[in-house]
C-alpha cells in the first residue's frame with residue numbers, strides 16, 4: 001500500500017526523544033526518508049538504526065546556525081531532496097520570576113526555542129524555493145496561547161514560534177511552501193519529568209510521569225494526558241499532501257485543555273436544572 005509520505009525527505013530536530021521520535025517512526029512508516037538531529041547522540045543513533053535505511057542521525061544543537069545548516073544540507077546530500085522540516089527540539093527553558101532570571105538564561109531559552117525555528121526556516125528555504133514545494137512544521141505550545149505560571153520565557157518563545165510561522169507562511173506561499181505549527185497541550189514525554197530520561201533512574205522517571213498523568217487527568221476536558229503519537233498524527237497531516245491548502249496555522253492538539261475547566265468539575269456547581277426565566281416588563 002502507498003505511504004502518505006512516499007518519496008519525501010524530512011528533517012526532524014529533537015528527533016531522539018518524545019514527539020520528535022514518535023514523528024520519525026510515523027514518517028518512516030509512511031514512506032519518508034528522515035534525518036534526525038539532536039544532542040542525545042547515543043539515543044538518536046540507536047533510534048535511527050532501529051528505523052532502518054529510511055532514517056539517519058546527526059548531532060545538531062539547534063541553537064547553533066552552522067549545525068542547523070549542516071543538518072539540512074546533509075539531508076539533501078544523503079537523500080537527494082528536501083520536502084519537510086520539523087523544527088521540534090525544545091526544553092523547559094528558564095523558570096522563575098522575571099527578577100530572578102538572568103540575561104544568559106533568557107538568551108539560552110530564546111536560542112533553543114525560537115532562534116532555532118528561524119534557523120530551520122532560513123536554511124530550508126533555498127532548497128524548498130528551488131523545488132517550489134515543501135512543508136515546514138514547528139512545535140509551538142498551548143503556552144504560546146495562554147501563560148503558564150513560572151515558565152515566562154517558554155510562553156514568550158512559543159508565542160514567537162506562532163508568529164514566526166504566520167510571517168514565514170506569507171513569504172513562502174508564493175512558492176507553494178506551507179508553514180504551520182502545532183500547539184500541544186500536556187504530552188507524556190521526558191520534558192515532563194524535568195530531565196532526560198537517561199539521567200533519572202527508571203523508577204523515579206515513572207513516578208514523575210505517573211504524577212503528571214494524574215494531574216492532567218483531573219484538570220482537562222478529555223481526561224488523559226497526550227501521547228507523543230497524538231502530536232505525530234498532526235505532524236503527519238501537515239507534512240503530507242492532504243494539507244496542501246493549509247498554511248500559517250497554529251494547530252491546537254491538547255485534549256481540550258485550552259477550553260478551560262472540564263464539564264465534570266463545572267456540572268456539580270449547577271445544583272438544579274433551571275430553565276432561564278424570561279424578563280417580562282410590567283405594564
Ligand code: NAD
Pocket residue numbers: 013014015016017018019020037038039040060061062063088089090091112139140141142183184185186187188189190191192228
Ligand atoms: P523531549 O524532551 O522528549 O524531546 C525534546 C528533544 O529535544 C530531546 O531529545 C532533546 O535532547 C532535544 N533538544 C533539546 N535541546 C536541544 C538543542 N539545543 N538542540 C537539539 N536538540 C535539543 O520533549 P518533547 O515533549 O518531545 O518536546 C518536543 C517539543 O514539544 C519541544 O519543542 C517542546 O517545547 C514542545 N512541547 C512539549 C509539550 C509536552 O507537554 N511534552 C507541550 C507543548 C510543547
